[in-house]
Amino acid sequence: MASKKLRCGVIGTGMGRYHMDGFATHPKSELVAVCDLNVAEAKEYADKYGAKHVFRDYRDMLAMDRLDAVAIAAPNFLHAQMTIAALKAGKHVLCEKPMATKLADAVAMVAEAKKAKKRLMINMAMRFNGAHQALHEQIAKGDLGDVYYAKSQWIRRKGMPLVDFPRTGSMGRGEWFVKKRLAGGGATVDIGVHMFDLVWWLIGAPKPTSVLASQFSKLLPKRVAKVGVKGDVDDLASAYVKFSTGQAMFFEVSWDAFQAPFLGYQVFGTEAGARWGDWKQEYTLYLDDKKGKPTEKVVKPKAEVRSSYWSFVDACVDGRAKMMASGEECLNVIRVLDAIGRSQRTGKAITL
Amino acid sequence: MRKRGGTLRAGVIGIGIGSHHMHGYATHPRCELVAVCDLNVDRAKALAEKYGATYVFRDYRQLISMDELDIVSVATPNYLHARMAIAALRAGKDVLCEKPMATRLADAEAMVAEARKAKKRLMIDMSYRFNPLQQEMRRRIERGDLGEIYYAKSHYTRRKGIPFGASAWFVSKRMAGGGPSVDLAVHAFDLVWWQMGSPKPTWVVGSMYDKLLPARAAKAGVVGDVDDLAAGMVKFDTGQTIFFEASWDGHIPGHEGYEIYGTKGGAACWDWESNLKMVQYADDKRGKSVDRPVKATGKGVNAFWHFVDACLDRRMKMLASGEECVHVARVLDALNRSQRTGKPIKL
Numbered sequence: 001m002a003s004k005k006l007r008c009g010v011i012g013t014g015m016g017r018y019h020m021d022g023f024a025t026h027p028k029s030e031l032v033a034v035c036d037l038n039v040a041e042a043k044e045y046a047d048k049y050g051a052k053h054v055f056r057d058y059r060d061m062l063a064m065d066r067l068d069a070v071a072i073a074a075p076n077f078l079h080a081q082m083t084i085a086a087l088k089a090g091k092h093v094l095c096e097k098p099m100a101t102k103l104a105d106a107v108a109m110v111a112e113a114k115k116a117k118k119r120l121m122i123n124m125a126m127r128f129n130g131a132h133q134a135l136h137e138q139i140a141k142g143d144l145g146d147v148y149y150a151k152s153q154w155i156r157r158k159g160m161p162l163v164d165f166p167r168t169g170s171m172g173r174g175e176w177f178v179k180k181r182l183a184g185g186g187a188t189v190d191i192g193v194h195m196f197d198l199v200w201w202l203i204g205a206p207k208p209t210s211v212l213a214s215q216f217s218k219l220l221p222k223r224v225a226k227v228g229v230k231g232d233v234d235d236l237a238s239a240y241v242k243f244s245t246g247q248a249m250f251f252e253v254s255w256d257a258f259q260a261p262f263l264g265y266q267v268f269g270t271e272a273g274a275r276w277g278d279w280k281q282e283y284t285l286y287l288d289d290k291k292g293k294p295t296e297k298v299v300k301p302k303a304e305v306r307s308s309y310w311s312f313v314d315a316c317v318d319g320r321a322k323m324m325a326s327g328e329e330c331l332n333v334i335r336v337l338d339a340i341g342r343s344q345r346t347g348k349a350i351t352l
Numbered sequence: 353m354r355k356r357g358g359t360l361r362a363g364v365i366g367i368g369i370g371s372h373h374m375h376g377y378a379t380h381p382r383c384e385l386v387a388v389c390d391l392n393v394d395r396a397k398a399l400a401e402k403y404g405a406t407y408v409f410r411d412y413r414q415l416i417s418m419d420e421l422d423i424v425s426v427a428t429p430n431y432l433h434a435r436m437a438i439a440a441l442r443a444g445k446d447v448l449c450e451k452p453m454a455t456r457l458a459d460a461e462a463m464v465a466e467a468r469k470a471k472k473r474l475m476i477d478m479s480y481r482f483n484p485l486q487q488e489m490r491r492r493i494e495r496g497d498l499g500e501i502y503y504a505k506s507h508y509t510r511r512k513g514i515p516f517g518a519s520a521w522f523v524s525k526r527m528a529g530g531g532p533s534v535d536l537a538v539h540a541f542d543l544v545w546w547q548m549g550s551p552k553p554t555w556v557v558g559s560m561y562d563k564l565l566p567a568r569a570a571k572a573g574v575v576g577d578v579d580d581l582a583a584g585m586v587k588f589d590t591g592q593t594i595f596f597e598a599s600w601d602g603h604i605p606g607h608e609g610y611e612i613y614g615t616k617g618g619a620a621c622w623d624w625e626s627n628l629k630m631v632q633y634a635d636d637k638r639g640k641s642v643d644r645p646v647k648a649t650g651k652g653v654n655a656f657w658h659f660v661d662a663c664l665d666r667r668m669k670m671l672a673s674g675e676e677c678v679h680v681a682r683v684l685d686a687l688n689r690s691q692r693t694g695k696p697i698k699l
Contacts, residue, residue, distance in 0.1 A: 148561050149581060149602075157633075157641060210696050212557035212585045214593040216502050218615045236613070238503060238593055240557050240585035242694070248559040250583060250595055252505070258498070258618030258633040259611055260643070266604050268581070270563045273603030286511070286603045294512055296605075347587065349555045349696030 006316050007066055009033035009051075011058045011082060012073030013041045014174070015096055019071035019123075022309020024049040029069075029313040035061045058082055062089040069119075069316050071309075072096060075176040076183045080105035083120065087112045092119040092316045094309070098193045099330055101184025103338040110327045119315050120327035125308045126198045127325060131283050134301035135267075135274055136202050138285075144269030151250045152199035154191055155262045160235065160255040161190070163223050178224050178231030186233030188215060188337060192253035196239075197325075197333045199249060199265045205329060206243035211339035212349040213239035219256045239340050360663055362423040363387035363405075365412045365436055367395050368519075369450055370427030373477075376656020377423070378403040383660045389415040412436055416443040423663055426450060427477075429521045430528045434459035437474065441466045446473035446663045448656070452538045453677055455529030457685040464674045473663050474674035479655045480539050481546055481671060484648035485630045489612075489619055490547060491649075492632070499616030501548045502592055508532070508540035508624075509599040510606040514565060514580065516572045523569055523576035531578030533560050533687060536598035539624070541586075542672075542680045544594055544610050547619075550676060551588035556686035557696045558584020564601045584687045619646065 008023040010016045013036045023031045033053035036042040046054045055061040062070065062085055069092040072082045080100040086093045093113070099122050100106040113120035126132065139147055158164045161177040176182035183189060200206075215234035224231035236254035243249075264277025272287035282300040289295050306314070308325070315323035339350040362377040364370045367390040377385045387407035390396040400408045409415045416424055416439055424440040426433055426449040434454040440447045447467070453460040453476055467474035480486060493501060510532075514523065521527035528534060545551075560579040569576025581599035588594075599606070609622030617634035630646035653661070655672070662670035686697040 144603075146563065148563055149559065149583065151597075209694070210557055212555055212587060212696055214503065214587060214591070218500070218502055218613075236503065238505075238585070238595060240583070240595065242557060242559060246559075248583065250585070250597070252595070257613050258616075258635075259613060259620065260633070268602050268604055271603070275604060286605065288603075347554065347591070349557050349587075349698070351696065 005030045006313055007032045007068045008071065009035065009053070009061050009064070009067050009069070010071045010073060011035045011061065013038065013045050014073060016071065016073035017045060019073055019094065019309055020045055020049050022307055023071070023313065026310050026313045028317050033061050033064060033067060059085065062086055062091065067091060069094065069312070075174065076101050076189065077176070077181065080109055083109045084112045087116040087118050087120065090116065090118065094121050094123055094312045095327070096123050098184060098189040098337065099327065099334050103334055106331050106334040110331050113327050119312070119323060121312050121315065121323055122325050122327060122330040123308050124194070124197050124201070124325040124330065126194045127201055128305055128308045128311060130301045130305045131276060131281050132198060132202065133305045134299065135276070135283050139202060139204070139267070139269070143272060144267065144274060145271030147203050147247065147267055147269045149248050149268040150199050150203050151266045152195045153251070153262055153264060154195045154253045155257055155259055156191070156255050157259060157261045158256055159261070160220060160223055162227055162229060164256070175229050178220065178229060178233050180232050183233055185215075185337065185341065186217070186220065186235055187253045187255040188234050188237040188340060190255070192237055192251070193333060193337065195253060195265070196251050196336065197330065199251070199267070200333065202265070202267060203247055203249065204245070205332065206245040206247050208241050208332065208336050208339070208352050209244050210242045210349055210351050211239055211336060211343055213237065213340040213343040215340060215344040223256070237340060239336070239343070241336060358382055359384055360422040360660055361386045361420055362425065363389065363407070363415045363418065363421050364425040364427060365389045365415060366427030366450070367392060367399055368427060370425060371399055373425040373427055373448065373656055374399055374403045374405070376654055377660065380657050380660045382664060383423070387415050387418060387421060413439065416440045416445060421445060423448065423660070429519070430534070431455045431526060434463055437463050438466045441470040441472050441474065444470065444472065448475050448477060448659045449674070450477050452529060452534045452684070453674065453681050455527075457681050460678050460681040464678050467674050473659070473670060475659045475662065475670055476672050476674060476677040477655050478539070478542050478672040478677065480543050480624055482652060482655045482658060483628050484650060484652035485621065485628050485646055486543065486547070487650060487652045488646060488648040489630060493547060493614070497617060498612065498614030498619065501612055501614045503613040504544040504548055504594050504610060506540040506544040506594065506596040506610040507607045508536040509581070509597055509602060509604070511604065512601055513606060514568055514600045516574060520574050523565065523574060523578050525577045528578060530688065531565065531580055532598040532600045533579045533582030534684060536600070537582055537596060537684055537687070538680060540598050540610070541594065541596045541683060542677070544596070544612060545680065547612055548592055548594070550679065551590045551592050553586050553679065553683050553686075553699050554589050555587040555696060555698055556584055556683055556690055558582065558687035558690045560688065560691040568601065582687060584690065586683055
């Protein structure tokens with residue numbers, strides 16, 4: 001099978017369009033199938049990327065013999081069901097974040113991947129940005145020393161799905177975004193999971209031990225009601241997480257708040273600190289020079305890195321390739337998100 | 353309380369931050385500074401002269417046993433706060449004590465108990481609350497301009513800000529009670545907590561680190577055994593939440609300021625120590641985002657004048673009473689325990 005390309009199918013044309021592009025671009029993969037309830041749109045994308053098969057029902061797509069891998073970009077509440085079905089059908093799976101809307105589902109997905117002996121990767125796309133990749137390497141090498149504390153923040157002002165984003169774009173489409181049963185959460189799982197995962201991964205993916213968190217839905221209900229939708233998810237989440245290593249992380253995310261928007265992280269190390277923000281392709285390192293004077297250095301990583309889609313294809317094509325953002329690793333993130341929800345519901349701190 | 357023509361007589365113990373207290377008392381129209389106390393008698397004499405105080409002492413017990421004295425300020429190193437404040441309250445004086453209240457929670461609680469027993473005023477010098485912009489924001493929040501305040505963050509972090517120059521006691525756990533987890537966190541936490549309506553804390557999870565301080569202290573020839581960074585989250589019985597962080601050093605540029613989140617608007621401020629700036633975020637009638645700098649409408653009084661006023665008028669509501677500030681001490685103590693035990697702390 002070495003010369004044959006990895007045959008990929010994508011379920012969902014929302015975020016799925018980026019998966020399609022990724023599969024169509026990698027020299028070792030090709031897009032062969034697109035599935036969506038909106039068949040016309042599925043066909044449009046299939047034509048664009050040269051995929052021959054168009055489906056309305058994902059189960060028909062999974063029944064294809066000549067299909068090796070599947071990307072799942074359907075609404076959150078379908079992730080677990082589709083992933084497990086795809087793994088059972090013998091396909092590798094790249095699943096959109098969040099893995100699942102319930103911790104138990106995420107656990108089941110990981111178990112199925114192990115049983116089916118297939119790759120399960122979660123599309124933690126931000127990790128693949130060159131800047132974060134370079135910083136991760138520096139941290140792993142010890143350039144920052146012992147990394148003890150970090151902050152991960154994504155505060156949007158007027159960045160709420162349905163009301164602040166155009167309905168036709170890939171972001172914020174569909175009322176499911178603001179319904180707990182369908183999305184699993186609001187800002188926390190939509191954009192929060194990216195920033196939490198990113199910084200958690202940077203500091204070494206440590207094991208969480210306690211979480212104190214709050215989730216608020218103070219602005220969302222009124223705003224989505226204005227477009228005739230009943231929404232019950234969080235518009236802001238804030239959490240403090242302690243890890244078994246002694247490390248700690250502060251994490252906050254919001255779709256909307258009466259504050260200046262802010263996107264960035266800070267990582268505190270004993271030898272140096274690092275700061276990134278605003279989608280920049282660079283980060284700043286803070287450290288002391290030989291005389292002990294505080295200095296700063298802007299790092300602009302040169303190396304081009306592979307996208308998450310590329311990385312997934314590489315991992316499917318080469319069974320020995322180390323895969324980033326595996327379902328097993330990302331399960332820890334779901335554990336924290338679950339703890340955040342429980343901390344809010346019970347009003348208590350959660351011990352993991 | 354004996355008064356001479358409606359003027360209160362004040363004494364100050366401690367000539368460091370105490371000099372601010374002296375200035376406050378000396379400038380209040382119905383107060384006069386009459387006594388100054390410090391181990392450094394020469395410096396005490398100089399300040400006494402500057403502010404027109406007649407009496408200079410080396411031993412605080414002599415100051416507080418003065419009959420013709422109504423108010424005592426305690427502005428000595430942290431580990432002396434409780435002992436001196438309690439003694440002064442027992443001697444029948446109203447007491448203004450520097451922050452933090454004490455180095456141990458039990459001591460802070462003892463101070464409050466003594467004030468209640470002695471029926472005397474006990475206030476803590478939470479000076480930042482008295483900035484005219486903070487007072488203005490508090491008025492706006494009370495008025496409902498920001499709606500319901502549900503969340504706030506407060507930051508008081510420094511890079512290369514370990515106060516070696518101040519005195520060796522600052523970096524001694526026994527004498528200071530802690531590093532920035534006490535020195536800076538008390539301001540950072542108190543400010544947003546007070547703005548949020550001083551709710552009752554229920555849970556605290558936090559961390560304290562001493563990654564940089566020990567080596568830096570050794571280099572300065574001092575034994576340092578306090579934290580250099582502290583951070584934590586606090587939940588309240590109202591559902592409100594506060595995140596705060598405080599550090600003297602870290603390889604990240606420092607930041608002083610807070611962000612307050614309300615259902616109708618928000619506020620942010622920065623540069624507490626120098627030139628405080630504040631902005632209010634809201635939507636206009638058409639739902640468009642508007643940011644407006646906050647300008648103080650009142651002139652505001654400083655903490656010292658507020659204390660004198662509260663001592664003159666016993667029915668006046670006093671800000672930053674010992675009773676109120678002991679909640680802050682509880683939270684900071686919980687942060688400490690959360691680090692020591694590695695567990696969340698229920699209050």
